Every structure is written in structure tokens, then in C-alpha cells.
Amino acid sequence: MGTAKKNPSQSTSHAGNTTASGRVGNATRLTGSEMIWATLEGEGVDVVFGYPGGAILPAYDALRKFPIRHVLVRHEQGAAHMADGYARASGRVGVCVATSGPGATNLVTGIATAMLDSVPIVCITGQVSSKVLGTDAFQEVDITGITLPVTKHNYVVTRAEDVARTIREAFLVAKSGRPGPVLVDITKDAQQATAEFDFAAAAPKPHRPHPMLKTESASILAAAELIRNAKKPVILAGHGVLQSRAGAELRTLAERMRIPVASTLLGLGGFPASHPLSLGMMGMHGEAWVNHAIQQSDLLIACGMRFDDRVTGTLATYAPDAKKIHIEVDPAEINKNVKVDVALIGDLKEALEALLPHLAPRDTKGESAWVKEIEASKGECAVRDIRNLPDSGHLYAAHVMHDLWKATEGKAIVVTDVGQHQMWEAQYYKHDEPRTLITSGGLGTMGFALPAAIGAKIACPDKEVWVVAGDGGFQMTAAELATAAQEELDLNIAIVNNGYLGMVRQWQEFFYEKNYQSTPLLSPDFVKLAEAHGIRGKAVKTRAEVLPAVAEAQKHKGPFVINFLVEREDSVYPMIPAGSALHEMIRRPNNPLVETAHDK
Amino acid sequence: MLHTFVALVEDKPGVLTRVASLFRRLNINIVSLTVGHSERVGVSRMTIVCDASPTAGHRIAASLYKLENVLEVDDVGQLSHVARELALIKVAATPKTRSMVFELVEVFRARIVDLAPESMMIEITGVESKIEGLIQVLNENGDRILEISRTGRMVMRRGQHTSRVLEAMRVPGIELPEDKIVDDGAAPSDVLMAEETGL
Structure with a gap:
């Protein structure tokens, strides 16, 4: 079991520094296997989740020389989920390792899970030697082909000299923009060969922002105008609030303008549940007052969420009277499910920082009628107390x-x-x-x-x-x-x-x-x-x-x-049957199995 | 509705699969796809014609940009551009029936590029409708078509637009009036453009 001392700070600017193993920052000749770990170490990785096997054995052989803890899983799906859980809990990139063939295919469910929830993980898989690629060699599978639709990007590495550059680029891709999983498939001969290793020189080109990002001042002003004039606004807080670390800005927006906040499942925790303006989870199993508030609102401010079918119900009847502002980092999400009136396409935290100066605090003698109305509607619901x-x-x-x-x-x-x-x-x-x-x-x-x-x-x-x-x-x-x-x-x-x-x-x-x-x-x-x-x-x-x-x-x-x-x-x-409107929910019944406070 | 995209992509193994896979995943049929070298070393140029809903253009372009190997995307759409397709058509023709084919080729401004005892090969370049016109007339004349090979549409925007300009234009906003860019072709910017693109 790896018990090496861990450095909790994951940094990307290790270039030029010498780390515990003394291998980062000096141009030295290393095997491809050693480069895998040296590059991971340089990227600040101190733990990986994995399972050894034939095609990744050279890498495992080299692991003992590096201060990286290896957690032996019992199934590679577990390795991908562990890297995912590690990334979600810490905000850093999670790393998992598997061998070729079945080891790699076992990762797929975990990779797809990370893809759908935009979690940054890097998966390193062994591959058969480049000389036999494509020959159905023992434990050969086209894992980059298989994972193409469920990764943000993937790579095949067949030469030792490409190992460091590729892994560093994988980290950049995984965490930039809308995060996601990246897979690096490294052939056995690339692990065994020797090449010059220079961590700093292997730095990837700076991340190029998506060219369709759009947060110019006209859109900011339009959004501010909508927010100022809204009588019944609701903020929809999604996973992006966590990903972008925009909790403080979101809270400022909600408090300054007295806007209630509904969360998606993945957005929970982005806005404190105990806050008076917090409505709780929206959607298929959201409480009635949350979904009613959304249906009756005149402005939805969607922050880092993607109008998934589980939160909108049937789209034809979704929030029919509401204008919609969509703040989202991925341009492909704009107008995908719900047509929006103003789109701020970019990092949520930055967008909110740009938006807030245009919003003067709402003059509130007590709470707004809208917040009171929602508060009152809570009492009507058969909430199991x-x-x-x-x-x-x-x-x-x-x-x-x-x-x-x-x-x-x-x-x-x-x-x-x-x-x-x-x-x-x-x-x-x-x-x-x-x-x-x-x-x-x-x-x-x-x-x-x-x-x-x-x-x-x-x-x-x-x-x-x-x-x-x-x-x-x-x-x-x-x-x-x-x-x-x-x-x-x-x-x-x-x-x-x-x-x-x-x-x-x-x-x-x-x-x-x-x-x-x-x-x-x-x-x-x-x-x-x-x-x-x-x-x-x-x-x-x-x-x-x-x-x-x-x-x-x-x-x-x-x-x-x-x-x-x-x-x-x-x-x-409550439950909204698939294909129903957001307010057409199955309420808690007078089922003898389900106790309510009134049963006393 | 047919959409036409020009995508500049890295010239690497697997890039075509990534682009094609994106359309497959969106359940959009590709009508034609042409790939070849561009004016830049290591960069391929794709022209993709696909059948999708009128509002799908934005999402397709945005999704293409999410592919790491895609450098630039241009939704040519209604913008002023030149579209061409090349076709090779082999028809059965004996010495007796050749002259009729020669006449047609003349009218369509095509060329005969191969002549064998029992067949001829026609090369034709133009917009799709012109090529389809020739094929239709050949069919109606009873000239038996043995083989057709078509490249699919390739397009280039008219005027001063270059890929570099496109990139600069994308930053401030996507709804810039395109005509302005097409029309402001003063001489100085010609020179600048040539320098910028290394031509």
C-alpha cells in the first residue's frame, strides 16, 4: 500500500521546481513508464486509483520510485468512480489507471458518469505494443474508439517522447472550460522505451477558450435590466455554481435582489439550504412549492445548469410566462432545450462578477410579495414533517x-x-x-x-x-x-x-x-x-x-x-410523471404507509 | 434544411471519426463531406453538408468547437459564397452514339477525360444542380450510366474573408453583419491579409 507523504496542494505551476522524487524540472532520460508518474507528480497528483495488468505492468514496475499512493480497487469501474469522487470532493483532477482490454472497458461506465456530470478525471490505460496494434492481440481493445463519445478528448501514445506532453495536455483539457474526463492510452512499448524527459518543456499550449463564448456588456446590461424589472424571479442554481466556485457571487445576487434560489440535484450545496431564500431541489422530485414557483415566475436566472429533462418536465409548458437568462460555460447548451432571452456564455463566477455592479440593492421593507407568496405556498403542501x-x-x-x-x-x-x-x-x-x-x-x-x-x-x-x-x-x-x-x-x-x-x-x-x-x-x-x-x-x-x-x-x-x-x-x-408539466405532480397521498404529522 | 459548415481541423489520425461521430451522436445525417489540405500546413479543411432543423446551426457549430482537434468552424449558411462539386461520370457509348454525348458535354461545359471502345468518362464541375442536370439528361437520352463518383460540395466564402478574419470576428459576437466584412475589401487590407496568412 502506498504510504508516501502527500502534498495536498495540486499545482499546475511546478515547472522548474524539483519535487520529492527529484525528477521534475530536470531534463533527464526516463522510460515512458517513469515519465507517466513523473508527469503525474508534476501535475500535483499524490494518489491514483487503479488495477494492474499485462499492458500496464511496466508502469506499475516504475511506481515504487515515486511518491504517489496507489489505491488497489476491486473492479476498474470502481477506479473511475473513485477518481470521480476524489475530483468532486476536492475540486482537483482525479486519476485512475487500468490495463488494456477488459481493464479499459471496465472503466467505461465510470468515464460516462464523469462525462455527464462534467467531472475532471484523467484515465490512463495500458495498450498492447504499437507493433501489434489492430491485430486483435491478447487483451487488445480499441478503447479510444469505445470512449470517444464519453470523453472530452482521448489520446493514443505510441512513443515515450510523447508521454509527458500528452498527459499534461490531458490535465489541461480535463479541467478547462466545461470539465470532463480524458483518457490517455499508452502502448506497452512506449512505456518501455526511453526518452528525454523535461516536465517544463512538455507544458501544453495555453487553453484556447471556446470561440463562441459571449459575455459582452450589451448582454450583461440586458440581463441586469431583466433582473431589475422582474416581479417574480427565481434563480436556478446548477452544478456550475460548484464547478466555478461562484457560491459567494450567487449569494450576493440572491440577497441583494431578494431572489429565491432553486437548485438542481447537482447544484445542492452551492447555495446554503438553511438560507431563507433557499427553495431546495427543483424538478421531478422537487417539493411542490419549488416547481410551482418556477412555473409561475416571470424570470428564470439559470446559473450553470442545462435544463435537463429531469428538471423541466415537458418543455412545452415549462415556465410559460418567464423570461430566461442562461449563464453557462458551454455554448452548445444555449437554446438546446429551452429557448432563452439573454445568454451569458462564459465562466459563471466571472459573469456574475460582471453582472453584480449593474444591480442596485432592491429596496425592501420586509420581504417581497413574491417571496412571501412562495413562503405561504409551502404551508399548503402535504409536507411530511x-x-x-x-x-x-x-x-x-x-x-x-x-x-x-x-x-x-x-x-x-x-x-x-x-x-x-x-x-x-x-x-x-x-x-x-x-x-x-x-x-x-x-x-x-x-x-x-x-x-x-x-x-x-x-x-x-x-x-x-x-x-x-x-x-x-x-x-x-x-x-x-x-x-x-x-x-x-x-x-x-x-x-x-x-x-x-x-x-x-x-x-x-x-x-x-x-x-x-x-x-x-x-x-x-x-x-x-x-x-x-x-x-x-x-x-x-x-x-x-x-x-x-x-x-x-x-x-x-x-x-x-x-x-x-x-x-x-x-x-x-412529490413526483412528476415523465412527459408531464412541472406543476402536474403526484402529491403525497393519504397512504397509511406514509405517516404525516396529522396522523397523531 | 441543409446546413453547410466549413471546419478547419488538425491533420491527425482519428479526427474525421471525431467529427463524423459528433453528427452521429446528434442523430444528424451527413449529406456530403469533403476533406483535403488547406492553406495551412498540418490543417485540413472539411466542408460538411448536413440535413438538420433550421435552428440546429448554432448547436452544431458550438459542438464542433468542443472537439479538441477542431480549430475553426464557419456556418456558411446564407452568406455569399461559391459552392462547387466535381463529378466523374462513366457512360456506355459506342462509336455510333458518342457524338450525342459530345454535344451534351459541350452544352454543360464538361470534359471528356477518357474514351474507350465502349465507354466514355465525363468530368464535370459546378453546383450540384448542374451536375444533377447532366445526369438527368444522360438518363433521359438512354445513355447508360455505368458509374458516378461525386466529391460532394466544397465551399468558400466570397470576398475578403479569410479564416483568420473569421476568428477575429467571432470574439465580439456572432451576429456581426457579414456583408460588411465581405465588402470592405480595400487594397491595404489585401496586403495585410496576405501577410497574416503567410501567403
Whole structure:
């Protein structure tokens, strides 16, 4: 296990400096393998997630000479998710390594996950020798062909002299503009050959901004004009708020103009959930007042979000009376789903900095009528008030999320999987800080949580990290429990176990006449599974046991698994059926399974 | 609606796949695609004609620019430009029927580039409609067409526009009136342009 001392600051300006290994900044002759690590070290990388194999073995052989920690995963998909979780938690570039053929193809789901959520990762794969490329050699696969549509860019390197330049360019591409995954495929002979290595000389050309960026003053003034005149504005805060580190500017905008803020799933934490102007999550499982506010608004200010179908409902009826301002770094997103009135195409933080001087504080004697109207509409909704819930002996996932939020004071990094628990977490765990919710939004990759949390914990060893996964998704990558054990990570794992593939079961209940085809799920005893890995575990069946179990997990050093056995046929409400308008949601029913405060 | 894009791309392996894959992913059919060297070393010029909705132009151009190997994109659209296609057409012709083909070739300002005992090869350059006109007349005359090879459309904007100017123009905004750039062809800028592009 790599235990080398780590330098937490990832810098791109190491050129000319000599680092721990003494290999950066001096023009020396190195093998391609050594160059891989020397270049990574120069880029500030101190940990990689990977799995060795034939075509990447020369690189693994050279690893011992470099101060880089290697985390051995149990499946390469886990390596890609760990790099992804590492990147999302830290804001730095995550790195994963795999061999050719099946090693490389196993990365693909993780790469696509990072692509859809714009997460900067660099994947390094071994490849068969350049002499046999294209001959169906053992473990040969055209991984650059396979990953072409799910990477921002990818490279094949067949010569040692190209290794440093290519990896450095990969880092630049991964983090510039709209971030994303980059794959570098390096042939075995390129790893074995020797060439001159000069880290500084291998610096890539400066990033060329997308030529269609457009934030000129006319658009800024037009946007400011719309904001000043709006009576019912809503800010839509997306992942870009985190990516661009624009939280402070966004907050200034909201507070100065008294504009309520709705968040996308990936935008949660970008604006403090406890802030009076925070509405919470919008979209398919957003609360009714959030979606109603969007539908009734006269101005939407979309900040670093892309009007995904999960947040708009059917486009024909989306916010019909609203003008739209779209602030977005990717020009290809403008007018893609929703036609906008003003587009500020560029970095969100810079755009907001340019916009704010044109906005005088709104003269507010008390709150605006619009904010009051939204506030009032909250009361009309059949919100399940967790705090006032009677303890009927049933354990609901909502209880678990609420109590977890309380016990962690909302400060933990929560890494969720995909499904019902993911939505419950988003509804009931209030994130006040950016990068404290890590989840697969765009691709919706089950099995994401555990490996991504391992990456997040390694990126932020001093933070409390919780995995929140369903019983289905957890089993997709449960093998990574062994990785957590081997790395001795202080990781808390909450399995929300309802014995179903819950979200699919919910769709079957609502739209397929309760035909629960292939959704009931027999799982192993997760506590015993944990114990088999040398990991402590505990099963929780009642509300009263939740907080003590969470406290025990928090106190325990090392991984800890809690198997929460929750109500089997609970559903996530509200819900907008696919193809419906944003305000046409299925509300919480008077289902005896679902308690409300009125049930007392 | 047909869109025509000129893309200047790095001359490297796999770049054509990346461009073609983008259109595939957007579910847009490529009508024609021509690739060849440009005026710059290491830079290829593509003319891409595709069938897409009238509003798709912006997104296609923006998506093309997201490809790392794409240097410049020009949505030629309605702008003043010259479009040409080259076709080679082989028709069955015996000594008895040749003269009719010669006449047609004359009218269409095409050329005979090969003559064999039982066939002739015609080379024709022009806009698509002209080439299609010749093919139609050949068919109607009963001259059996044996083979057709067409290059697809290639375009170049008229006037002073060069790729370098395009780049400068993109920065302030994308809705600049294009005619201005076409018309302001004073002599000094001619010289400047030639220097800038290294011609």
C-alpha cells in the first residue's frame, strides 16, 4: 500500500521546481513508464486509483520510485468512480489507471458518469505494443474508439517522447472550460522505451477558450435590466455554481435582489439550504412549492445548469410566462432545450462578477410579495414533517436521512447512489456547503456511491464521509468494501434496504399497475458481509435505533456498515410523471404507509 | 434544411471519426463531406453538408468547437459564397452514339477525360444542380450510366474573408453583419491579409 507523504496542494505551476522524487524540472532520460508518474507528480497528483495488468505492468514496475499512493480497487469501474469522487470532493483532477482490454472497458461506465456530470478525471490505460496494434492481440481493445463519445478528448501514445506532453495536455483539457474526463492510452512499448524527459518543456499550449463564448456588456446590461424589472424571479442554481466556485457571487445576487434560489440535484450545496431564500431541489422530485414557483415566475436566472429533462418536465409548458437568462460555460447548451432571452456564455463566477455592479440593492421593507407568496405556498403542501412524526414502529428512509442530517450537523460529505434513497437524501439532508453532496446526476449510475465515497474520503481525510446507498445499487460495487478495508478508511456506510429496486418498483406501482416484475431483491446479510471483510456492521429496524447506530459509526475508526431495514413499499413524493408539466405532480397521498404529522 | 459548415481541423489520425461521430451522436445525417489540405500546413479543411432543423446551426457549430482537434468552424449558411462539386461520370457509348454525348458535354461545359471502345468518362464541375442536370439528361437520352463518383460540395466564402478574419470576428459576437466584412475589401487590407496568412 502506498504510504508516501502527500502534498495536498495540486499545482499546475511546478515547472522548474524539483519535487520529492527529484525528477521534475530536470531534463533527464526516463522510460515512458517513469515519465507517466513523473508527469503525474508534476501535475500535483499524490494518489491514483487503479488495477494492474499485462499492458500496464511496466508502469506499475516504475511506481515504487515515486511518491504517489496507489489505491488497489476491486473492479476498474470502481477506479473511475473513485477518481470521480476524489475530483468532486476536492475540486482537483482525479486519476485512475487500468490495463488494456477488459481493464479499459471496465472503466467505461465510470468515464460516462464523469462525462455527464462534467467531472475532471484523467484515465490512463495500458495498450498492447504499437507493433501489434489492430491485430486483435491478447487483451487488445480499441478503447479510444469505445470512449470517444464519453470523453472530452482521448489520446493514443505510441512513443515515450510523447508521454509527458500528452498527459499534461490531458490535465489541461480535463479541467478547462466545461470539465470532463480524458483518457490517455499508452502502448506497452512506449512505456518501455526511453526518452528525454523535461516536465517544463512538455507544458501544453495555453487553453484556447471556446470561440463562441459571449459575455459582452450589451448582454450583461440586458440581463441586469431583466433582473431589475422582474416581479417574480427565481434563480436556478446548477452544478456550475460548484464547478466555478461562484457560491459567494450567487449569494450576493440572491440577497441583494431578494431572489429565491432553486437548485438542481447537482447544484445542492452551492447555495446554503438553511438560507431563507433557499427553495431546495427543483424538478421531478422537487417539493411542490419549488416547481410551482418556477412555473409561475416571470424570470428564470439559470446559473450553470442545462435544463435537463429531469428538471423541466415537458418543455412545452415549462415556465410559460418567464423570461430566461442562461449563464453557462458551454455554448452548445444555449437554446438546446429551452429557448432563452439573454445568454451569458462564459465562466459563471466571472459573469456574475460582471453582472453584480449593474444591480442596485432592491429596496425592501420586509420581504417581497413574491417571496412571501412562495413562503405561504409551502404551508399548503402535504409536507411530511419529520420532526413531528409519531414513532409508529415503522422505519422510513426519510427518518434515516433526517436523523443522519441532525447527527452530522449537516457537515458530512454524503455520497449517494441512484434511486429512491438518492431523492430522499436530496429532500431531507440539508446541504449548506458546496461539495458535500456527491451523486451521479446525469447518467444515474447505480453502484456509484461506495467507490466515489472512497475517492472522496481519500481526497478529504479529515471530513466525515457517509455512503448512502440502496440495497440494489450497493451490490453493484459491493466488492469495493474490500478496498475500504485494505485502505483502512474511516468511512461510514448507510444501506437503505427496502428489499426492492425501489425506484423501479415505484414506477411499476404508478405506471405499470403494480406489476413488480424483477424488482423484489434478495440481498445478503449486509452486516455479515461487512464482517467477512473485517468491517463492523449493525442492522437497524426501528426509529429509536437510528441515532445510536449513527453515533457508533461516527465513533468507530475504520469502515462501518449500517443496514437500515426500512418500509418496503414507500415512494418518493412529490413526483412528476415523465412527459408531464412541472406543476402536474403526484402529491403525497393519504397512504397509511406514509405517516404525516396529522396522523397523531 | 441543409446546413453547410466549413471546419478547419488538425491533420491527425482519428479526427474525421471525431467529427463524423459528433453528427452521429446528434442523430444528424451527413449529406456530403469533403476533406483535403488547406492553406495551412498540418490543417485540413472539411466542408460538411448536413440535413438538420433550421435552428440546429448554432448547436452544431458550438459542438464542433468542443472537439479538441477542431480549430475553426464557419456556418456558411446564407452568406455569399461559391459552392462547387466535381463529378466523374462513366457512360456506355459506342462509336455510333458518342457524338450525342459530345454535344451534351459541350452544352454543360464538361470534359471528356477518357474514351474507350465502349465507354466514355465525363468530368464535370459546378453546383450540384448542374451536375444533377447532366445526369438527368444522360438518363433521359438512354445513355447508360455505368458509374458516378461525386466529391460532394466544397465551399468558400466570397470576398475578403479569410479564416483568420473569421476568428477575429467571432470574439465580439456572432451576429456581426457579414456583408460588411465581405465588402470592405480595400487594397491595404489585401496586403495585410496576405501577410497574416503567410501567403
